[in-house]
Amino acid sequence: MTVPRSIEVAIVGGGFTGAAVAYHLAHLRPGISIAVFEPRAVLGGGLAYDDHDPAHRINVPATRMSLVPQDENHFARWLEESGAASDDPGISGRDGALYPKRSVFGRYVASHLDPLLATRRVHHVRSRVLSIAAEGGRWTLATDAGSRISARIAALATTHPPPDVPHALAPLMSDPRLVRDALVPGALADIARDARVVILGTGLTMADVVASLDRQGHRGPITALSRRGLRSRGHAKLQVEPFGEFTAPPPRASALLRKVRRTIREAAARGLSWHTVLDALRAQAQTFWPLLAREEQSRIVRHLRVYWDVHRFRIAPQVEDVLDRRIAEGTLAIKAASVLEAGAEHDHLKLVVRNRRGGGQDTILADHVVVTTGPAHAKILSTQPYLAGLAAGGLVRADHLGLGIACDGESRALDVRGAPQETLFVAGPLARARFGELMGLPQVSAHAVAVAQRIARDVELAETRVRDVAAAK
Numbered sequence: 001m002t003v004p005r006s007i008e009v010a011i012v013g014g015g016f017t018g019a020a021v022a023y024h025l026a027h028l029r030p031g032i033s034i035a036v037f038e039p040r041a042v043l044g045g046g047l048a049y050d051d052h053d054p055a056h057r058i059n060v061p062a063t064r065m066s067l068v069p070q071d072e073n074h075f076a077r078w079l080e081e082s083g084a085a086s087d088d089p090g091i092s093g094r095d096g097a098l099y100p101k102r103s104v105f106g107r108y109v110a111s112h113l114d115p116l117l118a119t120r121r122v123h124h125v126r127s128r129v130l131s132i133a134a135e136g137g138r139w140t141l142a143t144d145a146g147s148r149i150s151a152r153i154a155a156l157a158t159t160h161p162p163p164d165v166p167h168a169l170a171p172l173m174s175d176p177r178l179v180r181d182a183l184v185p186g187a188l189a190d191i192a193r194d195a196r197v198v199i200l201g202t203g204l205t206m207a208d209v210v211a212s213l214d215r216q217g218h219r220g221p222i223t224a225l226s227r228r229g230l231r232s233r234g235h236a237k238l239q240v241e242p243f244g245e246f247t248a249p250p251p252r253a254s255a256l257l258r259k260v261r262r263t264i265r266e267a268a269a270r271g272l273s274w275h276t277v278l279d280a281l282r283a284q285a286q287t288f289w290p291l292l293a294r295e296e297q298s299r300i301v302r303h304l305r306v307y308w309d310v311h312r313f314r315i316a317p318q319v320e321d322v323l324d325r326r327i328a329e330g331t332l333a334i335k336a337a338s339v340l341e342a343g344a345e346h347d348h349l350k351l352v353v354r355n356r357r358g359g360g361q362d363t364i365l366a367d368h369v370v371v372t373t374g375p376a377h378a379k380i381l382s383t384q385p386y387l388a389g390l391a392a393g394g395l396v397r398a399d400h401l402g403l404g405i406a407c408d409g410e411s412r413a414l415d416v417r418g419a420p421q422e423t424l425f426v427a428g429p430l431a432r433a434r435f436g437e438l439m440g441l442p443q444v445s446a447h448a449v450a451v452a453q454r455i456a457r458d459v460e461l462a463e464t465r466v467r468d469v470a471a472a473k
């Protein structure tokens with residue numbers, strides 16, 4: 001279907017964020033033209049949910065993953081009504097909550113975009129944006145399919161770049177036994193049953209890799225390494241309400257940390273686990289984060305982020321079971337160590353690592369090395385030609401924490417002088433330096449609603465201006 005050459009709103013990236021902004025905007029302003037630029041076949045999946053490995057499950061219960069944040073059970077209901085829950089015998093975690101496959105969540109989001117696409121209230125431009133230029137008060141988007149589309153408003157939602165390969169692995173860069181990005185479909189397909197595997201990174205992507213290898217029949221030894229060797233924690237035995245009050249934060253990172261520890265002790269005294277406190281912190285982060293001074297935000301990102309990440313990004317019970325079993329069988333070891341050197345021999349790869357505890361060195365031989373260190377958000381502006389172009393023109397800049405793109409409290413991108421761009425928005429996790437916690441689906445979903453509401457207001461104002469001018473003639 002042809003897409004108009006001139007539209008009102010262009011959304012760059014049609015993963016969960018871009019699809020959610022389009023969905024809410026189309027419902028708030030049914031008459032306006034919206035195009036989502038996304039090379040993938042379907043909208044709503046993106047890196048996380050356009051994932052067809054059945055070993056990969058959402059890592060929070062289905063009741064917390066809603067496209068419609070004001071209706072928490074929206075996805076859980078869809079699971080029942082669509083039959084997706086009854087089609088998956090492994091869907092229940094041992095806490096009794098539902099953890100469907102990630103692809104199922106993608107299908108759920110896509111199914112809500114489909115009617116909007118069919119009625120042309122939203123257009124899917126199935127191509128990659130190569131450049132965005134400011135021309136005559138509008139944005140011109142050029143794509144790899146050779147099209148040029150003009151939009152009055154643009155929202156940037158191309159969140160996850162590939163991971164950065166650690167410098168020490170430079171000698172392996174052209175070796176096919178190095179898997180540079182574990183999230184590329186089929187990346188693990190060549191790993192044989194008994195292969196020795198080293199995984200760099202010990203977070204959720206490491207867990208996904210172990211689950212995928214296990215599912216494809218791999219039984220060889222796996223060593224997972226990260227500087228601190230911290231593994232993502234599991235869910236509480238029982239799902240309970242968040243506990244703690246953090247909306248008026250102590251002014252310093254150290255005092256905030258003391259307050260969190262104190263609240264965890266208070267929770268324990270009431271028989272509640274630390275999970276409830278971290279859940280409260282996460283839910284309230286968007287309120288307290290902007291109140292912290294920038295140096296304190298930097299201190300938190302520098303010193304506490306690694307601990308925050310492993311407690312806040314929890315592992316699905318089904319995936320946790322695989323990790324626990326592999327550890328018990330002696331085929332998975334998680335180590336706190338850094339890679340010093342890497343080399344390739346004819347029949348193996350060799351890594352020299354420095355152990356964090358004790359400081360000694362070890363040599364590890366492997367058949368494959370898999371990088372799971374996470375998307376390189378700090379380099380986001382150089383990972384995409386269109387972002388590099390906007391940055392070169394002074395229209396966007398990296399945020400002060402190396403987490404994404406600088407924006408204001410209304411999600412308007414800040415230009416190089418720090419001035420907000422009235423018609424250029426940053427949607428989803430790339431805006432998280434401004435909002436604090438903005439990576440998990442519940443917060444990303446709420447942010448998509450806020451961006452859609454902000455754009456809808458802008459559209460309404462523009463329409464009123466046009467009407468006023470017409471009436472004055």
Ligand SMILES: Cc1cc2nc3c(=O)[nH]c(=O)nc-3n(C[C@H](O)[C@H](O)[C@H](O)COP(=O)(O)OP(=O)(O)OC[C@H]3O[C@@H](n4cnc5c(N)ncnc54)[C@H](O)[C@@H]3O)c2cc1C
Nearest residue numbers: 013015016017046047048058059128129159160428440441
């Ligand atoms: C592997 C993974 C699993 C996760 N699992 C969970 C979970 O279970 N629960 C939870 O709460 N959170 C989870 N998250 C966190 C969160 O839900 C995601 O980060 C969120 O979905 C981000 O989606 P997005 O649309 O902002 O970004 P992305 O998923 O990165 O989507 C961006 C889209 O932009 C497209 N794109 C890129 N460049 C261009 C371009 N130049 N032109 C046009 N399109 C372009 C890409 O094809 C992609 O589809 C997970 C994150 C990851 C990475």
